[in-house]
Amino acid sequence: MKESLKRTPLYEMHQEHQGKMIDFGGWELPVQYTGIIQEHHLVRTKAGLFDVSHMGEIQVTGEEAEAFIRYLLTNDVTKLKDQQVQYTFMCYPDGGVVDDLLVYRYSPQHYLLVVNASNVDKDYQWILSHAPEGIKVTDVSDQYAQIAVQGPQAQEILQTISDIDLSTIRFFWFKPRVLLAGIECMVSRTGYTGEDGFEIYLPGDKAVQLWKKILAAGGDNIAPAGLGARDTLRLEAKLPLYGQELGPDITPLEVGLDMFVKLDSGDFIGREALRQQKENKPARLLVEFEMIGRGIPRSHYEVHKNGENIGYVTSGLHSPTLGKTIGLALVQSQWSEPGQELDIMIRSKPVKARVTQGAFYKRSKK
Amino acid sequence: MQVPKELMYTDEHEWIKVDGERAVIGITDYAQHNLGDIVFVEVPELHAQVASGDAIAVVESVKAVSSIYTPVGGTIVEINDALEESPELLNQEPYEQFIAIIEMDDPSDLDDLMTPEEYEKFCQAQG
Numbered sequence: 001m002k003e004s005l006k007r008t009p010l011y012e013m014h015q016e017h018q019g020k021m022i023d024f025g026g027w028e029l030p031v032q033y034t035g036i037i038q039e040h041h042l043v044r045t046k047a048g049l050f051d052v053s054h055m056g057e058i059q060v061t062g063e064e065a066e067a068f069i070r071y072l073l074t075n076d077v078t079k080l081k082d083q084q085v086q087y088t089f090m091c092y093p094d095g096g097v098v099d100d101l102l103v104y105r106y107s108p109q110h111y112l113l114v115v116n117a118s119n120v121d122k123d124y125q126w127i128l129s130h131a132p133e134g135i136k137v138t139d140v141s142d143q144y145a146q147i148a149v150q151g152p153q154a155q156e157i158l159q160t161i162s163d164i165d166l167s168t169i170r171f172f173w174f175k176p177r178v179l180l181a182g183i184e185c186m187v188s189r190t191g192y193t194g195e196d197g198f199e200i201y202l203p204g205d206k207a208v209q210l211w212k213k214i215l216a217a218g219g220d221n222i223a224p225a226g227l228g229a230r231d232t233l234r235l236e237a238k239l240p241l242y243g244q245e246l247g248p249d250i251t252p253l254e255v256g257l258d259m260f261v262k263l264d265s266g267d268f269i270g271r272e273a274l275r276q277q278k279e280n281k282p283a284r285l286l287v288e289f290e291m292i293g294r295g296i297p298r299s300h301y302e303v304h305k306n307g308e309n310i311g312y313v314t315s316g317l318h319s320p321t322l323g324k325t326i327g328l329a330l331v332q333s334q335w336s337e338p339g340q341e342l343d344i345m346i347r348s349k350p351v352k353a354r355v356t357q358g359a360f361y362k363r364s365k366k
Numbered sequence: 367m368q369v370p371k372e373l374m375y376t377d378e379h380e381w382i383k384v385d386g387e388r389a390v391i392g393i394t395d396y397a398q399h400n401l402g403d404i405v406f407v408e409v410p411e412l413h414a415q416v417a418s419g420d421a422i423a424v425v426e427s428v429k430a431v432s433s434i435y436t437p438v439g440g441t442i443v444e445i446n447d448a449l450e451e452s453p454e455l456l457n458q459e460p461y462e463q464f465i466a467i468i469e470m471d472d473p474s475d476l477d478d479l480m481t482p483e484e485y486e487k488f489c490q491a492q493g
Contacts, residue, residue, distance in 0.1 A: 020402075036428045037403045228402070228429055294450070296406045296426050317428065318405040347408075347424065 008053035009145045009204035013211050017224050025118035027054040029227055036228035040320045043193055043233055047151030048225030049214055052192075052199070053207065056120030057144050058113045058127060062135040066108040072130060072269065073103065074252060076262040080105040085172045085188050088260055090123065091270030095251040095277060099123050100242055102190060104174055112140075116242045130269070145207035149214060149222070150197030150233075152363075157218040158198060166198070181213035192230060194237025194361050235315050236322065238288065238360040244299055244314045245286060245328060253277050254330065255286040284311060285336040290326050290359055293351035295344065297327035302345040305335050313344060321361055327353070367489065368395040370461055374476065375485035376437045381461065382479060389438045389476070392464045393425065393456060396489045401427040404456045407449040410466045414442045418475045423465050425456065438475040440468040 005028040014021060019030025029051065032039060042048050060069060069077045075088035084105055090098040099119045104112040115123045124139045131137050149158055155166050163179035166187075174188035183206045191197040202210060215222060231241070240246050245255050252261050253274060263275050291297065297316030302309050316327030327344070335342060338357040343350035373381040379397035383390040398404065406426040416422055421433040422442065444467035449455060455463045470476075480488060 031429065032402060035403050037405075232428060294406075295408070296431075298431065 006054075008051055009207040010051040010053060010147075010211055013208060013224070014051065019224070019226060022227070024054070024227055027117060029054060030224070031228045032226040033224050036226070036232060037320045039223065039225035039229035040232050042223055043151045043195055043225055043229060044321055045152070047149060047153040047157055047197075047218055047222040048193075048229065049211065049218075049222055050148040050150065050225055050230060051146075051207075051211075052148050052230075053145040053204070054117035055146050056115040056117055056123065056139070056141040057201070058115060058120070058124055059138045059140045060111045060113060060127065060131075060135065061109060061138075063109060064132070064134055065111055068131065068135050069103065069111055070266050070268060072127060073101075074261040074268055074270065074274070075103075076265045077103055077105070077111075078265070082107055083174050083176065085174055085190055087172075089246075089252045089257075090126065091252070091268075091274070092248060093270055093273060095253070095270045095273035096248040097242070097246045097250060097252060098126055098248070100240065100246055102188075104186075104188065106176060119242065143203065144201045145204040147200045147202070147207065147211060147214070148191055148193075148197060149200065150191045150193040150195050150225075151222075152196060153218070153221050154195070154197040157214065157222055160217045161213055169198075171196075181210060181217075183210050183213075185210070192239055193233035194239065195233070195363055232317055232320060235317055235328070236319050236326075236361040238328070241315065245330075250330065251277060251282070254282045254284055282333060284330050285333045286314065286328055286330055287336045287340075287355045288326065288357065288359055289329060289342060289344075289353040290324055290356050291344070291351065291353050292341070293353070295346040295351040296325055297329075297344045297346070297353070303329045303331050304343040304345055304350055305331075305340075310335050310342070316344075319361070322359075326356075326360065367399065367486075368461065369482045369486050369489075371482050373461070373482065374479035375482065375488075376435070376479060377488060378435050380434060380437065380465075382437060382476070383464075384473075384476065385467075387470055387473070388443065389436075389440070389468045389470055390464045391422075391434070391436060391438075391466050391468065393434065393460055394485075395460050397432075398457045398460045401425065401430055401432060403428050404453045407453045407456065407465075409445045409447065409449055410442050412442055412445050416440065416442060416468065425453070425465075434465050436466065436468060437479060438468055438470045439472060440470040442466050443469045 073088040102114040161181040186201040301313040303311040311331030340355040408424040410422040418439040423434040
């Protein structure tokens, strides 16, 4: 492992749980502990504990913070109330994605943006370069550890060490000061697994203590889960990953995430390009597909139709929950209809796949 | 990590058991452990003629794609179909499950293989 890799405050826990450490965008993080599939199933059936301290946090404050954030991001931040969270994109003028992120509103003068680890510096510079006078932009990533507790039993487990009734935090809301095992945390009902769950932000020097308390509170119903399971869980739930489904050369409309792009409620960076793309319909679209032939579609495999290259796979996997092999691909939009048969080029051979709709994992809501 | 004494090994983490003119090829405990959960095996083509060093099969884990190379040239005379339906067998019993059995053209291909002792050292050096 390279000397220069950054470590999270929970590094010693990963050692203790014998995590298999990898270089993840400059961070030394566990890809798995006991095994990706086992950890995946535990999150779907009970609960998993993730160290996501590598995520970046950028604070934006100022009298006109709300107006600035509206201009910076594609979703309509003015719709948020205090203690509400929103998923959104930061775009370039051409509609390509700088990053996808969560916005936490403390007040109309105070927001926290939670961004992808690999994009923190780029995002910070981008935001800073657009910030008018009176807006303060601060990279506070180093001040936070972040722990995600995900799974159907997440609430039940955390409730035993919480000073508030966690059912009062609804999906995509947060509470800024919750005591968990006596430690003050910011807690949101959010996640990246397709399950119910919470993301917990706290000072780094308290992270190990809380990690141990959560494991003790959950007993056999919770275990640490690594980045491998995080990826299979998010993909199974069709949640996009920056660098695969999103990037500077991919717009939110091409990947079908139009609902997070509000073209008619104020100006924002990229609006004109996205409006035009919406009017003309994107030339390519993200499709779900299911393998008919044998093989695992991997990122960047070509997609062919009638022998022509029509796009590429962004992500794929053998789904542990669904028991079938599924993937996402960006293809020319005329081939994006559900039912369409496509060829995934696996080791230079075409393998049949079918475009599907709604075939990915959705948890049953209570 | 298990390294059975009766087998020979490659630096690509395959094991070879010699049975007369035939070489049985599989992947080692070290290989399956490092790959993690194996979810797909593309089995070799039966009766194919292969040369030493050819990729004859593909093993995919959740995160990685890995080719299996034969250290010996010859004809593939047996494959392990069970791996198509149950690729996880390679995780569970790497030395019970073979990838291919090859009728060797030239047994001197075996000369470059590692002994169990050498292979163990090789793995330790890889960390």
